[in-house]
Amino acid sequence: MHTIHDVARLAGVSIATVSAVLNKKGGVSAELTDRVEKALVALDYQPHQLARGLKARRTQTIGVVIPDLTNTFFAEVVRGAEDEARSRGYSLILCDSNEDGSMDRTNLDNLYARRVDGVLLSPSHVMSGLDRLSQRRFPIVFVDRIPPGFDGPAVVIDNFGGAYQATQHLISLGHTRIATIAGRQDFCNAIDRLEGFRKALQEADLPLHDEYLQRGDFQLESGYRSGLHLLRLPKPPTAIFSCSNKMTLGLMSAVTELGLRCPENVSVLGFDDFDWAANFSPRLTTVAQPTHEMGHQAMRMLLDEIQNREHGGNGNWNKKVMLKPELRIRNSTAPPGGSGPARASAS
Amino acid sequence: MHTIHDVARLAGVSIATVSAVLNKKGGVSAELTDRVEKALVALDYQPHQLARGLKARRTQTIGVVIPDLTNTFFAEVVRGAEDEARSRGYSLILCDSNEDGSMDRTNLDNLYARRVDGVLLSPSHVMSGLDRLSQRRFPIVFVDRIPPGFDGPAVVIDNFGGAYQATQHLISLGHTRIATIAGRQDFCNAIDRLEGFRKALQEADLPLHDEYLQRGDFQLESGYRSGLHLLRLPKPPTAIFSCSNKMTLGLMSAVTELGLRCPENVSVLGFDDFDWAANFSPRLTTVAQPTHEMGHQAMRMLLDEIQNREHGGNGNWNKKVMLKPELRIRNSTAPPGGSGPARASAS
DNA sequence: TTGAAAGCGCTACCAC
DNA sequence: GTGGTAGCGCTTTCAA
Numbered sequence: 001m002h003t004i005h006d007v008a009r010l011a012g013v014s015i016a017t018v019s020a021v022l023n024k025k026g027g028v029s030a031e032l033t034d035r036v037e038k039a040l041v042a043l044d045y046q047p048h049q050l051a052r053g054l055k056a057r058r059t060q061t062i063g064v065v066i067p068d069l070t071n072t073f074f075a076e077v078v079r080g081a082e083d084e085a086r087s088r089g090y091s092l093i094l095c096d097s098n099e100d101g102s103m104d105r106t107n108l109d110n111l112y113a114r115r116v117d118g119v120l121l122s123p124s125h126v127m128s129g130l131d132r133l134s135q136r137r138f139p140i141v142f143v144d145r146i147p148p149g150f151d152g153p154a155v156v157i158d159n160f161g162g163a164y165q166a167t168q169h170l171i172s173l174g175h176t177r178i179a180t181i182a183g184r185q186d187f188c189n190a191i192d193r194l195e196g197f198r199k200a201l202q203e204a205d206l207p208l209h210d211e212y213l214q215r216g217d218f219q220l221e222s223g224y225r226s227g228l229h230l231l232r233l234p235k236p237p238t239a240i241f242s243c244s245n246k247m248t249l250g251l252m253s254a255v256t257e258l259g260l261r262c263p264e265n266v267s268v269l270g271f272d273d274f275d276w277a278a279n280f281s282p283r284l285t286t287v288a289q290p291t292h293e294m295g296h297q298a299m300r301m302l303l304d305e306i307q308n309r310e311h312g313g314n315g316n317w318n319k320k321v322m323l324k325p326e327l328r329i330r331n332s333t334a335p336p337g338g339s340g341p342a343r344a345s346a347s
Numbered sequence: 348m349h350t351i352h353d354v355a356r357l358a359g360v361s362i363a364t365v366s367a368v369l370n371k372k373g374g375v376s377a378e379l380t381d382r383v384e385k386a387l388v389a390l391d392y393q394p395h396q397l398a399r400g401l402k403a404r405r406t407q408t409i410g411v412v413i414p415d416l417t418n419t420f421f422a423e424v425v426r427g428a429e430d431e432a433r434s435r436g437y438s439l440i441l442c443d444s445n446e447d448g449s450m451d452r453t454n455l456d457n458l459y460a461r462r463v464d465g466v467l468l469s470p471s472h473v474m475s476g477l478d479r480l481s482q483r484r485f486p487i488v489f490v491d492r493i494p495p496g497f498d499g500p501a502v503v504i505d506n507f508g509g510a511y512q513a514t515q516h517l518i519s520l521g522h523t524r525i526a527t528i529a530g531r532q533d534f535c536n537a538i539d540r541l542e543g544f545r546k547a548l549q550e551a552d553l554p555l556h557d558e559y560l561q562r563g564d565f566q567l568e569s570g571y572r573s574g575l576h577l578l579r580l581p582k583p584p585t586a587i588f589s590c591s592n593k594m595t596l597g598l599m600s601a602v603t604e605l606g607l608r609c610p611e612n613v614s615v616l617g618f619d620d621f622d623w624a625a626n627f628s629p630r631l632t633t634v635a636q637p638t639h640e641m642g643h644q645a646m647r648m649l650l651d652e653i654q655n656r657e658h659g660g661n662g663n664w665n666k667k668v669m670l671k672p673e674l675r676i677r678n679s680t681a682p683p684g685g686s687g688p689a690r691a692s693a694s
Numbered sequence: 695t696t697g698a699a700a701g702c703g704c705t706a707c708c709a710c
Numbered sequence: 711g712t713g714g715t716a717g718c719g720c721t722t723t724c725a726a
Binding site: 046047048049050051053054059061064069070072075076078079082083086091092093094095096109110112113114115220246249252253255256274275276278279280281282 | 440621
Binding site for chain 1: 698699
């Protein structure tokens with residue numbers, strides 16, 4: 001617990017000299033530099049970042065607010081963000097809002113109180129008064145979820161294209177009764193996925209019956225309930241496009257519970273890929289998002305802007321990055337009726 | 348960006364009075380309290396936590412160092428830790444060491460520079476000089492991974508018992524050729540799991556051939572390579588006990604690649620449970636750890652100790668919590684030869 | 695080249 | 711009750 005004073009005393013110099021050496025300001029004689037460095041080592045001195053930040057008006061800390069860390073999608077995004085942050089000397093304060101919109105506000109207030117230099121945000125809720133925040137407090141980059149109409153800095157994927165391509169795949173397999181379990185329609189990602197789905201059906205002159213459009217909330221439970229509902233319909237769909245990983249999990253649970261098999265009885269295509277999707281049966285066909293890359297790019301954009309502002313930038317920015325998802329065709333999707341090349345592992 | 352001075356000026360009081368109101372010290376007249384509170388709201392004032400921490404000598408921040416956030420095990424532990432921390436007014440600085448031992452040291456130094464009040468640590472590497480750290484810097488609680496011989500505060504599960512029970516399950520199914528893919532033997536969790544495995548075999552008078560003991564490193568790749576090796580043996584095992592989730596994933600990949608089926612050709616039992624383990628085929632039999640609870644308890648122990656020290660506690664503590672894992676029998680384990688009740692989904 | 699001193703925003707002590 | 715003031719550990723002028 002030594003301070004700069006202890007170092008100065010031991011080296012027989014002033015604290016200003018120690019500070020100059022620490023920050024490599026130059027202009028310190030080799031003689032004194034040497035003495036200071038010896039003292040630094042002798043005391044195992046570590047500068048107090050908070051005191052430094054108080055003076056320098058920056059904390060080298062970024063706040064990350066996400067809805068649910070136990071969702072691998074977000075865990076991977078955070079991982080990508082942290083890799084970039086650490087390589088540039090920043091640390092992360094992690095805030096999990098637990099899909100509770102009111103926690104977003106609490107978390108942002110807390111981050112402001114800690115004077116983070118910027119925030120990466122994937123909101124749990126469509127927020128009002130966000131403009132006030134982003135303008136008055138700190139630079140914010142949105143990841144994955146952006147409020148409709150929001151026109152600020154963000155990193156997203158082409159949700160429309162991903163859903164469109166996914167649905168086309170189902171259509172090309174010969175499905176005509178295609179259902180979807182959509183996510184919360186208050187964010188662009190869910191809206192765009194539903195639009196992509198619609199567009200593909202429309203182009204193929206396929207109808208979208210109301211009962212085939214289930215509105216979930218990204219959570220497992222809603223996938224499960226929607227799945228049960230869809231599969232118990234008098235005329236159940238032969239293919240289901242699930243708009244998030246957790247809902248896909250719930251859906252598979254419903255499939256299992258009803259004693260159905262995938263893809264023989266129903267094809268399942270999910271948004272978000274997993275490590276395990278390729279090694280268990282059915283091997284899931286998914287729209288994979290570049291999660292690590294999303295976190296990485298979002299953090300890069302944020303830190304670039306922060307450093308830009310430190311060099312006198314005016315804070316006008318609204319960069320947007322749209323990454324491409326990738327359709328990974330495995331064997332949870334097959335032609336309706338259970339025939340076709342993509343059989344399950346059954347012999 | 349208002350300071351306590353702005354509030355004081357607007358309310359027409361001194362900053363000391365504002366501070367007293369902010370910290371509910373009492374001894375401020377209703378009249379002034381009211382004026383201060385109005386000013387607080389009018390300016391949307393948020394106290395500067397760093398300045399506060401500099402003075403108060405605590406930051407209300409806990410460092411969390413884990414090997415890999417994209418491992419759901421750790422993500423869930425962090426989630427449990429954060430829930431507890433937030434409810435007690437602490438924030439988390441998250442450090443992912445990426446299974447790189449040298450990063451542990453870097454991360455701990457960084458956390459010290461930021462004067463976190465304590466650290467939750469799941470090391471990537473057996474560290475030397477840890478005693479110095481824990482004594483001189485901040486309270487540390489270990490989670491899941493503890494160095495052999497370490498006798499400080501920690502939250503772990505009964506790894507020996509979990510592995511023992513798991514192996515007994517395989518034995519009770521009639522397996523005699525049982526292999527294991529062990530984790531890195533530099534941590535107690537891996538050591539204990541191997542010991543539990545050994546003990547169960549021994550009690551059943553079953554031999555453990557050298558070739559049936561694969562030494563992995565907790566990573567997917569090592570599970571894959573070990574799996575390939577085991578399953579290509581002239582006399583391959585009929586059951587494999589994999590000591591971590593990622594290695595189990597690699598093992599399943601090897602099973603698939605060799606065109607084998609689980610549990611018909613080989614039973615697989617994994618440590619760590621997943622959301623999806625119950626809904627895909629084979630439904631994995633696993634030893635489930637109470638991940639959220641581990642993070643929760645570890646954080647509680649840490650914060651209790653921090654608060655104890657603030658109240659004059661002497662810092663002598665070495666509490667240990669050992670939680671119970673749970674064997675979840677599904678259908679990736681079955682009697683050797685592929686008969687038995689737990690068939691895969693194949694018809 | 696070096697060091698004294700003024701803060702950064704806050705808490706807490708001590709006069710009034 | 712209230713407010714002035716001395717720091718917390720650091721950076722950064724500005725004199726010397």
